[in-house]
Amino acid sequence: MGAVQARMETALQRFLPPPEIVPERLHRAMRYAVLGGGKRVRPLLAFAAGELAAADPARVEVVAAAIEMIHAYSLVHDDLPCMDNDILRRGRPTCHVEFDEATALLVGDALQPLAFQILAEHVVADDPGAQLEMLKILAAVSGSRGMAGGQAIDLASVGKTLSLPELELMHIHKTGALIRAAVVLGARCGSALDAKQFGRLERYAKTVGLAFQVVDDVLDCDASTATLGKTAGKDAAQEKPTYVSILGLARARALGEELRAEAQAALSSFGAEGARLRQLADFIVLRKF
Amino acid sequence: MGAVQARMETALQRFLPPPEIVPERLHRAMRYAVLGGGKRVRPLLAFAAGELAAADPARVEVVAAAIEMIHAYSLVHDDLPCMDNDILRRGRPTCHVEFDEATALLVGDALQPLAFQILAEHVVADDPGAQLEMLKILAAVSGSRGMAGGQAIDLASVGKTLSLPELELMHIHKTGALIRAAVVLGARCGSALDAKQFGRLERYAKTVGLAFQVVDDVLDCDASTATLGKTAGKDAAQEKPTYVSILGLARARALGEELRAEAQAALSSFGAEGARLRQLADFIVLRKF
Numbered sequence: 001m002g003a004v005q006a007r008m009e010t011a012l013q014r015f016l017p018p019p020e021i022v023p024e025r026l027h028r029a030m031r032y033a034v035l036g037g038g039k040r041v042r043p044l045l046a047f048a049a050g051e052l053a054a055a056d057p058a059r060v061e062v063v064a065a066a067i068e069m070i071h072a073y074s075l076v077h078d079d080l081p082c083m084d085n086d087i088l089r090r091g092r093p094t095c096h097v098e099f100d101e102a103t104a105l106l107v108g109d110a111l112q113p114l115a116f117q118i119l120a121e122h123v124v125a126d127d128p129g130a131q132l133e134m135l136k137i138l139a140a141v142s143g144s145r146g147m148a149g150g151q152a153i154d155l156a157s158v159g160k161t162l163s164l165p166e167l168e169l170m171h172i173h174k175t176g177a178l179i180r181a182a183v184v185l186g187a188r189c190g191s192a193l194d195a196k197q198f199g200r201l202e203r204y205a206k207t208v209g210l211a212f213q214v215v216d217d218v219l220d221c222d223a224s225t226a227t228l229g230k231t232a233g234k235d236a237a238q239e240k241p242t243y244v245s246i247l248g249l250a251r252a253r254a255l256g257e258e259l260r261a262e263a264q265a266a267l268s269s270f271g272a273e274g275a276r277l278r279q280l281a282d283f284i285v286l287r288k289f
Numbered sequence: 290m291g292a293v294q295a296r297m298e299t300a301l302q303r304f305l306p307p308p309e310i311v312p313e314r315l316h317r318a319m320r321y322a323v324l325g326g327g328k329r330v331r332p333l334l335a336f337a338a339g340e341l342a343a344a345d346p347a348r349v350e351v352v353a354a355a356i357e358m359i360h361a362y363s364l365v366h367d368d369l370p371c372m373d374n375d376i377l378r379r380g381r382p383t384c385h386v387e388f389d390e391a392t393a394l395l396v397g398d399a400l401q402p403l404a405f406q407i408l409a410e411h412v413v414a415d416d417p418g419a420q421l422e423m424l425k426i427l428a429a430v431s432g433s434r435g436m437a438g439g440q441a442i443d444l445a446s447v448g449k450t451l452s453l454p455e456l457e458l459m460h461i462h463k464t465g466a467l468i469r470a471a472v473v474l475g476a477r478c479g480s481a482l483d484a485k486q487f488g489r490l491e492r493y494a495k496t497v498g499l500a501f502q503v504v505d506d507v508l509d510c511d512a513s514t515a516t517l518g519k520t521a522g523k524d525a526a527q528e529k530p531t532y533v534s535i536l537g538l539a540r541a542r543a544l545g546e547e548l549r550a551e552a553q554a555a556l557s558s559f560g561a562e563g564a565r566l567r568q569l570a571d572f573i574v575l576r577k578f
Contacts, residue, residue: 017433022458026433026441077398082369082390101371102444108398109366110437116405117428120421128417132409135424139406144306144315148399152315155391169311 001044001283008043009035011061012068015118029099029107030114034072037090037229041212041284042067042179046186048276049201055190062122063134063185066115070142071178073111076104078151084234091229112142124189134185141177150174154240162241168210175216176209183208183277197270204266204277211259212284217242218252219289227289260285290333290572297332298324300350301357304407318388318396319403323361326379326518330501330573331356331468335475337565338490344479351411352423352474355404359431360467362400365393367440373523380518401431413478423474430466439463443529451530457499464505465498472497472566486559493555493566500548501573506531507541508578516578549574 012034017027043064050060079086079094080101087097096104119138125131140146150173157170183205187193193201217235221244225232235242243252263281267274301323306316332353339349368375368383369390376386385393408427414420429435439462446459472494476482482490506524510533514521524531532541552570556563 021434023433023438023441023445025445026438030433074398077394080371080394082394103441105366105369105371105394106433106437106441106444109363109401109440110433112398112401113405113428113431113435113437114433116402117425117432120425120428128421132417132420132424135421136406136409139402139409142402143406144312144319144395144399144403145310146402148395148402149312149315151398152312152392152395155395156312156314 001279004044004047005040007057007061008040008064008068011065015065015069015114017114025099025103026106026110029095029103030111032098033076033095033104033107034069034111037092038068038072039287039289040064040068041280042071042182044280044283045179045182045205045208045277048280049183049186049205050189051276052193052201052270052273053187053190054192055186055188059122059124059189060186062118062124063189064182066119066138067178067182067185069111069115069118070138070147073108073115074147074151074178076111077108080104083151083155084238086231086234088225088229088231115142126191130188134188137181137185137188141181146173146177147175150177157241159239160241162246164246167241167243167246171210171213172206175213176206179209179212180205200266200269204263204281207259207263207266208281208284211256211263211281214243214252214256214259215285215287217244218249218256219287220244221249223288229289256285290568293333293336294329296346296350297329297353297357300354304354304358304403306403314388314392315395315399318384318392319400321387322365322384322393322396323358323400326381327357327361328576328578329353329357330569331360331471333569333572334468334471334494334497334566337569338472338475338494339478340565341482341490341559341562342476342479343481344475344477348411348413348478349475351407351413352478353471355408355427356467356471356474358400358404358407359427359436362397362404363436363440363467365400366397369393372440372444373527375520375523377514377520378518404431415480419477423477426470426474430470435462435466436464439466446530448528449530451535453535456530456532456535460499460502461495464502465495468498468501469494489555489558493552493570496548496552496555497570497573500545500552500570503532503541503545503548504574504576506533507538507545508576509533510538512577518578545574 016031019028046064047060076095078084080096087094095107119135150170153170187201220235260281264278267277305320308317335353336349365384367373375383384396408424439459442459509524549570553567556566
């Protein structure tokens with residue numbers, strides 16, 4: 001995992017515009033938002049899925065960088081005063097606190113096309129038609145029927161009581177879509193999987209995406225701000241429905257465990273090549289930050 | 290022109306998510322931001338350049354819709370309180386006034402991937418490799434070295450005295466990049482142009498992009514809010530450097546005329562097929578709104 005994280009840091013450094021190029025302040029802020037932090041869960045998933053599909057790691061690196069830029073932009077915009085109004089992220093001031101609100105807005109606006117640009121200009125599939133399909137997937141999971149849509153459902157749910165299926169729908173959009181894309185696009189860099197195996201991988205991805213959110217909700221209520229590197233307890237403070245508010249802490253923890261078992265089961269027909277994806281399911285559920 | 294504008298309205302309606310699909314409020318706001326207004330200058334340029342290159346109008350429609358979505362998102366974000374803080378656009382309340390700030394942020398965030406999605410999922414070039422190249426161009430002109438970068442340069446210039454070349458650099462990024470993309474991508478939908486002709490077309494595009502901005506600055510200082518459908522006089526109020534603040538009104542008007550002549554000259558080697566692009570250079574410089 002450390003090797004992938006280090007590799008990603010180098011790759012992201014390279015794909016981001018240099019800080020000395022005009023407009024310098026924007027480029028510095030983009031680098032601040034993307035580099036030097038984060039667990040890189042999505043790149044880890046992309047590399048693990050790529051391994052399963054016998055993909056060239058150089059291709060997976062491009063896909064993972066594009067996905068991480070989308071993820072980083074979403075954090076910058078989510079932290080803005082008109083959204084979650086948060087001041088701490090990855091143990092540092094959020095982008096709009098470190099720079100300013102207008103610059104943070106533009107950081108997100110510029111990271112997004114950069115993701116599509118690098119995915120269009122580097123070869124990540126055997127033929128350009130397949131690559132266009134991958135670009136379409138990334139665009140779809142980022143948009144109003146994916147991540148941005150999940151954020152809108154989240155906004156609309158503040159102060160409301162959601163049912164468990166409604167909460168799940170929100171998270172399938174908000175965090176699940178991009179996590180699924182990391183797994184699917186990582187695997188699409190290679191060509192070793194058949195349709196049936198892809199189906200299993202998608203089930204794994206969906207389950208792991210939900211598990212990630214369940215654990216996030218547990219940690220938000222259970223861990224300290226220092227451990228998380230972001231403001232703890234803010235879901236309750238903002239009256240946001242979470243797995244903990246709906247199920248209680250114990251049952252939310254148990255749900256995380258169930259989803260971990262389900263993710264592992266989805267991979268049961270894969271042999272040793274599935275080891276890394278199994279480890280990641282453990283990492284996602286058992287993590288403390 | 291009316292025919293292209295009507296065609297675009299129908300196309301954009303079709304490409305935008307229906308308002309009754311979850312998240313409904315976000316989808317309504319996206320449609321509010323894109324539909325029912327605007328001169329559609331970029332689509333007009335794309336169709337005219339497409340005509341010159343003997344392109345299938347069905348392809349140009351896709352490219353023009355993608356570009357118009359990028360343009361519409363940029364207006365929504367530019368109008369936000371942390372940027373220009375404007376309340377009027379196309380004669381109606383701006384998106385964050387009609388909906389709310391968080392929704393307007395997400396409208397922009399969701400329109401951007403929708404642009405890339407439709408450009409990835411509809412055939413706009415003879416082969417997928419050429420289509421990837423077109424996607425890359427749209428991404429590049431939207432990012433930190435294109436439109437978003439121009440916006441950052443704009444932010445940094447408030448209250449400063451810029452030289453004419455500095456002002457030009459800002460506008461080449463801020464509005465010029467997307468206008469050039471409209472011309473270039475429209476032409477790339479067809480295959481009738483050789484490299485030399487493409488060079489001329491790019492010169493036309495660059496000149497027309499600058500002319501557009503010069504005229505915008507003149508109108509901002511010269512026309513009424515009612516005519517413009519957006520707040521007049523705001524450049525001066527916000528102490529933004531403009532062609533008028535640097536050159537004075539008369540010389541700015543003369544520069545618009547010069548650029549119009551230069552744009553026409555760039556097209557001189559084209560025959561009747563260049564007629565529409567010539568008309569558009571006139572429209573852009575002689576418009577009153």
